[in-house]
Amino acid sequence: xxxxxxxxxxxxxxxxxxxxxxxxxxxxxxxxxxxxxxxxxxxxxxxxxxxxxxxxxxxxxxxxxxxxxxxxxxxxxxxxxxxxxxxxxxxxxxxxxxxxxxxxxxxxxxxxxxxxxxxxxxx
Amino acid sequence: xxxxxxxxxxxxxxxxxxxxxxxxxxxxxxxxxxxxxxxxxxxxxxxxxxxxxxxxxxxxxxxxxxxxxxxxxxxxxxxxxxxxxxxxxxxxxxxxxxxxxxxxxxxxxxxxxxxxxxxxxxxxxxxxxxxxxxxxxxxxxxxxxxxxxxxxxxxxxxxxxxxxxxxxxxxxxxxxxxxxxxxxxxxxxxxxxxxxxxxxxxxx
Numbered sequence: 001x002x003x004x005x006x007x008x009x010x011x012x013x014x015x016x017x018x019x020x021x022x023x024x025x026x027x028x029x030x031x032x033x034x035x036x037x038x039x040x041x042x043x044x045x046x047x048x049x050x051x052x053x054x055x056x057x058x059x060x061x062x063x064x065x066x067x068x069x070x071x072x073x074x075x076x077x078x079x080x081x082x083x084x085x086x087x088x089x090x091x092x093x094x095x096x097x098x099x100x101x102x103x104x105x106x107x108x109x110x111x112x113x114x115x116x117x118x119x120x121x122x123x
Numbered sequence: 124x125x126x127x128x129x130x131x132x133x134x135x136x137x138x139x140x141x142x143x144x145x146x147x148x149x150x151x152x153x154x155x156x157x158x159x160x161x162x163x164x165x166x167x168x169x170x171x172x173x174x175x176x177x178x179x180x181x182x183x184x185x186x187x188x189x190x191x192x193x194x195x196x197x198x199x200x201x202x203x204x205x206x207x208x209x210x211x212x213x214x215x216x217x218x219x220x221x222x223x224x225x226x227x228x229x230x231x232x233x234x235x236x237x238x239x240x241x242x243x244x245x246x247x248x249x250x251x252x253x254x255x256x257x258x259x260x261x262x263x264x265x266x267x268x269x270x271x272x273x274x275x276x277x278x279x280x281x282x283x284x285x286x287x288x289x290x291x292x293x294x295x296x297x298x299x300x301x302x303x304x305x306x307x308x309x310x311x312x313x314x315x316x317x318x319x320x321x322x323x324x325x326x327x
Binding site: 012015016017018020023026027030031034035038056059060062063064066067068069078 | 131132133134135137138141142145175177179207228229230231232
């Protein structure tokens with residue numbers, strides 16, 4: 001699997017949605033709109049030193065990203081979830097910028113592959 | 124069969140709801156575990172639920188545990204837990220808590236469909252079974268009435284029912300059984316009430 005497929009594997013999502021192209025676009029839009037909120041929640045929980053909430057948000061990001069076929073983002077969130085579960089919160093917090101960068105690359109890959117345009121605030 | 128989806132992540136919730144709707148299931152969604160438990164404890168709750176393992180409010184396994192602890196005579200809800208690939212240990216905990224099955228995210232749609240269909244069959248079987256049990260209980264209660272001690276008047280043979288009213292024996296039996304009466308006259312009564320006809324007739 002090449003780097004682009006790891007960022008966004010359109011075939012996996014398409015297969016999961018039974019080749020319904022309109023649904024693929026709908027789900028992608030929801031993902032693009034919701035992920036910044038999840039990353040903000042994760043950041044807030046890490047800043048608040050709340051391991052349980054941080055772990056929960058990392059878990060949600062992992063699941064959403066896996067369902068969307070964005071496995072690189074999912075794997076990074078899984079690592080962060082593990083760090084939170086094991087009490088390595090400082091380590092998890094240090095990984096946040098990398099996760100945010102990965103999110104931006106993932107978003108770009110989805111926007112290149114699909115007709116989705118989402119109004120962007122500073123995410 | 125309608126399905127409750129409890130999943131806090133919006134994208135995962137949308138995907139699951141969209142797929143199940145495409146398969147013609149009626150779908151309800153909630154975002155929190157405590158909302159899911161409340162919905163599943165209401166009257167006319169969905170009989171099949173797909174619960175994310177980790178949710179704010181209450182985790183999926185805890186929902187299973189509470190529903191199973193509170194189980195009354197109603198047909199039980201079929202519970203499917205959603206877990207992640209690296210979360211195998213939680214599968215055992217979930218099943219022990221009362222989940223019927225689990226699905227690992229990200230799931231293959233064919234597998235999801237197969238597992239949901241198993242749940243649907245289970246729910247339908249349980250509903251049929253529950254109906255049969257109710258029919259049997261009703262029949263058994265019916266038989267008991269006719270098997271118990273019936274207060275009967277020793278002169279006119281009327282029977283006192285549970286409303287304390289006296290009924291003719293044929294009316295009572297007709298009401299409490301499948302039997303019907305066809306009125307006739309026996310030879311003894313013929314001789315007693317109609318002696319003019321009794322001489323030549325043994326029975327009318």
